[in-house]
Amino acid sequence: MQKEIELAVNPENISDDHFILRQAAAQLKVTPKRIQSLQIRKRSIDARGRKVVYRLRLVVYIDEAVTLTVPKINYHDVSKSQPVIIIGAGPAGLFAALQCLELGFKPVVLERGKAVKDRRRDLAAINKAGLVNVESNYCFGEGGAGTYSDGKLYTRSNKRGDVQKVLQILVDHGATPDILVDARPHIGTNKLPHIIEAIREKIILFGGEIRFDSKVVDMVVKNKKLQGVVLHNGEEVVGNHVILATGHSARDIFYLFERKKWLVEAKPFALGVRIEHPQEIVDQAQYHCSIRSEHLPPAYYSLVEQIDNRGVFSFCMCPGGIIAPCATGEREIVVNGWSPSKRNNPYANSGTVVQVNLEDVAGAHTNPFALLAFQQQVERKAYDLGGGQLVAPAQRMIDFVEGKLSADLPINSYKPGLKSVQLEELLPNFIYKALKGALPLFGKKMQGYYTNEAVLVGVESRTSSPIRIPRDKDTLQHPEIEGLYPCGEGAGYAGGIVSAAIDGMNCVSRIGDRE
Incomplete structure (x- = not known):
């Protein structure tokens, strides 16, 4: 038998599993021995009254042995698959890359900045000497702006996609399982780099590519169809699908659209x-x-x-x-x-x-x-x-x-x-x-x-992008360029790590719908 209940627990008892078990048994009017398993679905702090308590929402299994399993994502070897170019290795770009592995596309992630650990020297120069590397800073580099601004995971994005899947992927790559239940989940700047590295390793393990110091300066379009992108060193990367996940501070991308006379607003x-x-x-x-x-x-x-x-x-x-x-x-x-x-x-x-x-x-x-x-x-x-x-x-x-x-x-x-x-x-x-x-x-x-x-x-001033790159609400493609998917915060469609991650996954799913 399965029951869902809510408990109020004093802060000093929140880590005492036996206490919570006894409280659940008392509320359900059963003996503690009859409870085979407890699962916390949500945990929050209630400070509205004079007494501060934790509010727990629990699923309780009575007289029923249960093995709680997490659905495993099936990633594919995509080393020889059709490429999807992803511009930007922030949350939208990285989760788009993972979705590519799941759907059988080869992600080719192009990041203008450095790998997550290599960014640290540039951040030190910013803090100690006031010197800004315009390609490697708090906003640009592996993991995006969220990596060194602490990984808050608060979101109201449930209507956009599977929030729990995003959180579980983060746990699978090293985040604490607490983020699955906390009302205001948070990872921490000290822990995020290791999680970002684990995601990178997963992408490479299954045949994807991540290239740093690879700034996109142009896009190749023929007959209003995307053919690829051009890097700062003149190299052309060929592909018919490009996810533009550059973040809210990549102003050069907006100016590129201006030069091309492509629609922005x-x-x-x-x-x-x-x-x-x-x-x-x-x-x-x-x-x-x-x-x-x-x-x-x-x-x-x-x-x-x-x-x-x-x-x-x-x-x-x-x-x-x-x-x-x-x-x-x-x-x-x-x-x-x-x-x-x-x-x-x-x-x-x-x-x-x-x-x-x-x-x-x-x-x-x-x-x-x-x-x-x-x-x-x-x-x-x-x-x-x-x-x-x-x-x-x-x-x-x-x-x-x-x-x-x-x-x-x-x-x-x-x-x-x-x-x-x-x-x-x-x-x-x-x-x-x-x-x-x-x-x-x-x-x-x-x-x-x-x-x-x-x-x-x-x-x-960088709460969100002051420019939106429009896209079709069904295909998620730019209305003037077939194969271009404006994505995440920089394009005006997300407001944080989780919503950006969901948007990246959604863009890849639309590519899957076309292929």
């Missing part, structure tokens, strides 16, 4: 700052305590407000995290956040951003590059205000709202350093006014949030 995105608090402030607010229990993880938050009919919201919240410099070009400041798997740094940070719509930027309804130019302008201004070497402009929270230059800035996690400025000089007026109105309201929702111990760091 402006897309709304969000822009603002990254806000960092001491983690203990967030813990105290969310867990209603003076000191967080050792049985609870560092707390997170999610905040949203409407200011003058404009959305202001927290984004990519990193408990126990670090603010990172994520510029991909010279003379620009872009910040993001990440956390290690233990989330044990003393700070919590979150992007706090304002929706940017087409009507906010002159010419955006007719010029598909208007929002991209707007994004670039703010990033360059942030660099100039910081004074160079990726020093970022910053201001304490209450000072920002009250229009005061901060006399000093708190100790923080941003390694290149911060410079005290009036962020009103950096942010477009509608974004500044929306943030100024929202922050005190966030403080009313979350005790301790509105404080001068928090620092605002500019600029959080």
Whole structure:
């Protein structure tokens, strides 16, 4: 007999399997011996009341011996199969490659950046010297932007595809099984590189190719049909199917489309700052305590407000995290956040951003590059205000709202350093006014949030792509070019690791439908 139940478990008991077994038996009014197996389907923290508890959704097997098995994916030797060119080795590209192995296509992955371990030297140069390698940085290289921005797996993508399959693939390649049940699954920057390497090895083992330092600079199209791509060294890679999974920061791809006069369109995105608090402030607010229990993880938050009919919201919240410099070009400041798997740094940070719509930027309804130019302008201004070497402009929270230059800035996690400025000089007026109105309201929702111990760091601008590359909703091909599949965040069809992975898999499935 199989029963599905929900339990509330105190944090100190969450790792005690015998306690959970006894609680399940008591709720079902059976003896513990009758329960043959327990399976946790979902685990979340409920901090809404004065007492914090874990909520578990369980499947309980009574008087029934059950062997829980995970369906095994059947990968094929594709060394001699029809090629599918995949531009970009981020989550969309890598999961597209795995789907190729499953459907019998040979993935040829072309990545402009370096292998995941080789990226580390370039990241060190960014953090220590403010030097940006435009082909190898926090956004470009094996694993994509998510590899060194910590692998958050939160998603609402169930309607797009099989979320559980994506999570199981990550577990199969080294992620902790906790991600299969946690309500807010997270891998951690320290663990992601090993998982990415394991996926690469799987792709190569079954006959696929992954080529680094292979920047695509052109595409060969004849009679509106794709014939292949051209690399920066002049080499042509031949293939009739190309999945374009280049990420939200590969601006050169957008300019390539502009030169070719291929259809692209402006897309709304969000822009603002990254806000960092001491983690203990967030813990105290969310867990209603003076000191967080050792049985609870560092707390997170999610905040949203409407200011003058404009959305202001927290984004990519990193408990126990670090603010990172994520510029991909010279003379620009872009910040993001990440956390290690233990989330044990003393700070919590979150992007706090304002929706940017087409009507906010002159010419955006007719010029598909208007929002991209707007994004670039703010990033360059942030660099100039910081004074160079990726020093970022910053201001304490209450000072920002009250229009005061901060006399000093708190100790923080941003390694290149911060410079005290009036962020009103950096942010477009509608974004500044929306943030100024929202922050005190966030403080009313979350005790301790509105404080001068928090620092605002500019600029959080790569929340998503400001350009969409259109595609047919059924075939997923570009409407003007047969065989070209715009994919993932860079094309405007995903918003994180899981949704990008699903989109990559879906594109390969459409190729399978055609062949």
